[in-house]
Amino acid sequence: MRPAPPELTGRVVIIGSGIAGLVTALALAPKPVVLVTQGRLGQGGSTVLAQGGIAAAIGPDDSPALHLADTLSAGDGLCNSAIAETILRQAGEAIAYLESHGTRFDRDASGAPVLGLEAAHGRRRILHAAGDGSGAEIVRALVAAVRSCASVAILEDTSACRLLTRDGMVAGLLLQRDGAGMILPTGQVVMATGGIGGLYDATTNPVDNRGQGIMLAARAGAALADMEFVQFHPTALAVARGRLPLISEAVRGEGAILINDCGERFLTGHPGEELAPRDIVARAIHAEMISGRQVFLKADDIDFPTRFPAITALCREAGIDPAREPIPVRPAQHYHMGGIHTDIFGRSTLPGLWAIGECAATGLHGANRLASNSLLEAAVMGLNAARDIAAGPGSHPAIPAMPDLPPEADPGQVRAITSRHLGILRDGASLHAAIAGLLPLALGRGGASDPAITALAIAVFAALRQESRGAHARTDFPAQAIHSVSRRMTLDQIIQSARLILSDNLARSA
Template identity: 45%
Template sequence: MGVSLEDFAPALAGKDVDDVVILGGGLAGLFCALKLAPRPVTVISNAQIGHGASSAWAQGGIAAAVSDHDTYQAHRDDTLMAGAGICEAKIVEQMTREAGDRVRDLLGYGVPFDKDLEGRLQLSREAAHSENRVVRVRGDMAGKAIMDALIEAVRKTPSIRVLEGFIGESLMTEGRYVTGVLARKRGGLERMAFPAKAVVLASGGIGHLFSVTTNPGEANGHGLAMAARAGAVLADAEFVQFHPTALNIGRDPAPLATEALRGDGATLINSAGERFMTKVHELAELAPRDIVARAIHREVTSGRGAFLDCREAIGASFADRFPTVHAACAAAGIDPVTQPIPVAPAEHYHMGGVLTDANGRTSLDGLWAAGEVASTGAHGANRLASNSLLEAVVFAARIAEDIQGLMPTPRSAFWAEHENEPGLPSQRNVQEREAITQLRETMSRNVGVERDADGLRQALADIQAAEAKCSRVSILNMMVAAKIIAASALKRTESRGGHYRSDFPETDPAQQRRSFTTLSEVREIARAAADTVSGA
């Protein structure tokens, strides 16, 4: 359930209501805030804006049909093909049609996309794209460069107030309306209420619910759980994308070996030096991510291991062309110029989330959602490479336009400087730390690249047991988000896109549709699963 605004009335006495509160300081949140200017906006971020955002870690780039040889229709068709039959076709058409305009917006904010000597955008190709259409920055630094430019723009925009180090815990509601956000200072105990005329959920994904992930620790499903607890409809939660080539060097989060390496000719081999993808798919290393991830998973679990061989395709130019990956390899004592890079699949992106329409509206009045926390229908069962940053900016812009159209033109707002008070010393509970470890291990083991009914029921039972050890709302939100994913995966008795059931390995035409659920249904499924595991 949401939290009533009346519960926090004393704390709000004499305070103005913000026009818009945005929960999340990643690409979707900051882009939306900039598009809303000069409307008063408060951005609430778990970490320093940009630093805890998955957007800043994106290496490949942003997909857009901006060359003379490409069309948005071709981009649309590639996206629909990757989505394995359950994309919302009109949403995909809208997103790909608007891609060029959003890239131009980013150029206007100062993003230094790679260009050739004639000033044209340099474009690369990634898996399942039919054309070179990925706009990059220095090979593998697009996410960081985009975020750096947007952060600078936000800092210079007086109508945007940024509050860093606040963890969103609950949505405040009045009847069927979302009226604000309840947040807690990170490392402290005090809660603060942020009332709003509109709330935009841009809190990111669920990667840190898994023990092996490419995502930062802030990607822990809080926003998904907050919306679910307030009664929002959720969609496609079972579809989780695992990036095939995370560096298998024991780091958490796992560094990413961008798909652009394979786009530039790197191959996948096992410990015997055999190139195994040629036997799996006609596109070999450039097959859809779910197929490549499963092939690597099987090589790793069989004991043969999996390695990304860049020696011939990239060679001595590796450090200049892919500095981020090169630095991660060097830190692990690997020289990718002369040595194959050990890789394994890692949780990378969540196609599911809070159900939204074409303007980012959720099923709850007053609540919009954008970025990875949202399920727009653009990705279907399997996201096409480099469509995530595109989806974030397209729908952030649409949300801003929708909100502007619904509300009277505001007064200009110039927020006073906000000094973040140092947080209280962390008072983490040992049992809760153990519960988080238990949660992440069961998600990677039982809700990972390959799933089956027994494993999913075990995961739900394990999460129920871990949840009983927790008291902090922020950690309970992680448990709720994990249950949503596992329960949705148990419901879909087929394999499609990023969701692979070893007990139902075929795609079932009768299930070629999106899935929808609510927290009440998830709880029923979880209880039944726990009873089955315990033999009750």
């Protein structure tokens, strides 16, 4: 164990180098910051994989009010409408900020932005870059800007292992770099660690994203919110690999249709058809699959190589020509609406900790994220958190105690439980089985403990929500409850709830 270099002590520390972390680092300049990333800067996260783009109500027939209405509808009654309205009204500012740092969005011959349509949007409002290479373009531009920003110190190939506290406030971080532990004293940490895809067998996200930021915050005492709401993208490319390539919703926005292996268009007559909200389309595809059918996207009416060059390349790697043959698809874990509970500035319930991007729960998404609102939220909240931190008193932490490095995370046991019991359809018996399997792992000292904490939170929140709403579908509670609210809990409360759920289940079965 060693202390961090003195020149890094007391700086704002940002964990994660997707769009949220990169925007925050730039927006804090010239305030000195440390940006910690477990891989290479901008790589290894979900932003660089994003195909569809970023939602912004900037078209002549659009408005933030219309965007808000679509967001609230997709969120199925659980969005924080005030926060959602604030974030969506900042969309123009976020787009301008990205462009000012070199992002090149697609524009037509007149210079106007080319706006795409995605599911559950009532207007064309999706800005994209390089056709379907939006995330890669945003990361390219922001990484170049961060590398040239003198106020940002970058720690690549570095993992955050524990968030350290003193007197109920953030005091530092335990990092692992070059195989050794390092203590970095700081009173201001921004969590921008991304999602939970690595907790599932089938995901469109990097398999190393296992909800680490949520786990770090929960261990330190921060409240979590809406953990049960896990979004499954309807159309991942159905190939045999860990991370499944995404077939963007924008493909359906351009006219592609879903068919089964009998050639039947099974969403015909459903409101929205192929452009219904993601949870509805995912469950419809899941129903086809459990009945023994295969599902395909038929897109031969689209100039596929021109509009979707990156997806074309992904399909051809798998031996599929999307311009000539249907694309085999299946649902896969894609996004997590829950996470670290925050306000509009990204402040968590733990003083000194901010959370932004997918690891945070602002209330924008409610029970189901509207397509392409995630990159928007990450950029806006990065700007908001930076303003809040810059206006504050700064960090003068005492050097925290030197804990031991935890064992290397091993998600294998957790992934098996999560994939089996916390998927598209849930029921009480399955959720109780998940809790019974995850609780001893979370309380243990082995490599499964860290990923089990995040998975246990999902299972407990899901067991307590006895209704079907948005991305959370229970076969034993198929209807929506009359009164439904967002829930927040600390790790201690989650563990206590898990024990009560198991105790009650045991009593009922006796």
